[in-house]
Amino acid sequence: MAARDLNLAIGQGEFLSFLGPSGCGKTTALRMLAGFETPTEGEVRIAGDVVNDQPSFQRPVNMVFQSYALFPHLTVAQNIAYGLQQKRPRPARADIKARVAEALETVRLEGFQDRRIWEMSGGQQQRVALARAIVNRPRLLLLDEPLAALDRKLRKEMQIELQDLQRSLGITFVLVTHDQEEALSLSDRICVMRNGEIVQIGSPQELYDHPATRYVADFVGTSNFFEGRIASKDGARAGLGLEGGQVLSGSCGPGLNVGDRACMSLRPERIFLRSEAGDAGHPVTVQNRIFLGEHTEYLVTSETLGQVIVFAPRQTEQEGLGYNKGDTAWITWRDDAARILLSEQ
Known part of the structure; x- marks a missing residue:
């Protein structure tokens, strides 16, 4: 579903979620921020700069995919370092090693740097994907249903870890999800979407206690x-x-x-x-x-x-x-x- 008439400002350090059923346009909105889709009209601004014509690899943005998209033939440390190694000019080897160690510590995976991806649990793989994203120190971190593959108990644990991580880093997080509980527990604000449009924006409590439409009341809770x-x-x-x-x-x-x-x-x-x-x-x-x-x-x-x-x-x-x-x-x-x-x- 194409997104249309989106007029939205996301604050620095905010945790914002796009919430809605499959096909409502939330992933399209995320892909426009990432640079994977180009809007037919209007502007996408990041830190005040218009980035419509800027390719995804040049934007101060990183993305964590639903499937994690980790390289199975690389170690944990090599996966995390991959983005840094593609930068030009390339950072010094010592700098890359230090930043990988810092990212591992941030996601609580110290000592796992030499493990292979297939040796890691689902929750650990999710942390590796997060570490690979934050090691580049982006202004904006995009999360495309990153917890969908986890079981219920682990998903709850990772929700707490995600929220703590976002607060400690101060990076702006934008999450796409169809899981209302996930959006309510993680977000500072939620954009409820339907048919490519934002139906209502507000804090989790505002949307839950004061829905503007029956659709919002039915979808949130x-x-x-x-x-x-x-x-x-x-x-x-x-x-x-x-x-x-x-x-x-x-x-x-x-x-x-x-x-x-x-x-x-x-x-x-x-x-x-x-x-x-x-x-x-x-x-x-x-x-x-x-x-x-x-x-x-x-x-x-x-x-x-x-x-x-x-x-x-x-x-x-x-x-x-x-x-x-x-x-x-x-x-x-x-x-x-x-x-x-x-x-x-």
Whole structure:
């Protein structure tokens, strides 16, 4: 997918992510920064310099690929040194050796310099790829889904290491990923993309708590959606009229007017599952229960709301407040937990 109408400034030392599904244009945006693609119009500037006509090898940019693209016939040290050896004029041998040692120390691979790539684990290979990129001291480091090949536990460990590395080096990192958890955990800002365009830019918390569209609310995290029409609007608050006549209130996104088709977004962890009705509770029947360690996921059914996903914290289960399939319960939520957004056709 071609990227279009991209107007974006990335700060020095920022960790920015392009997030979106396959084919949304995020990799094209990354390739334009790298110099592998040339924009048909507009400018790409790095440190204030226009680089549209500058080939990739002349840009102060390095890239870590999803497949790592390491040379299997070379040692770890030779892989890391490769970029330095291609520079003209070529740095002195002692300088190359010192910078390779510094890069190895940075990614915590001291003592591995003589290993072959095929002797390294997936996480270690990923660190070698990072070391090969940072040894050139680029202004901009591009990461094309670099953690996709790792298992879940190792991916989490590498997310922490990547964030620590970026902060210690002060280099601007730009990440491309379709993994929302990866983008949320690593980024200072996230660009959510769709059909070649940036839909919303913001910090992870801004995108999660205040999505501008249903697409963003659905792609960033998990959410329940209730469809209806805007029954009332008062500043940043709105009432959503459901088909059965019930009105739900919440904060509202931009571009909403009375009578518009809209939906309410409600995060599963913001919903309380109770054994008693309480104030304004919605009666539900438990359809399914999945224990996930840190929380339990419930699928419940309401006559007015339909199916609703609820995340109950571990403490609730430990206090004996869990539910089984077929149990009757009530769901409630705080008024500030719900966000009303324009429905997307």
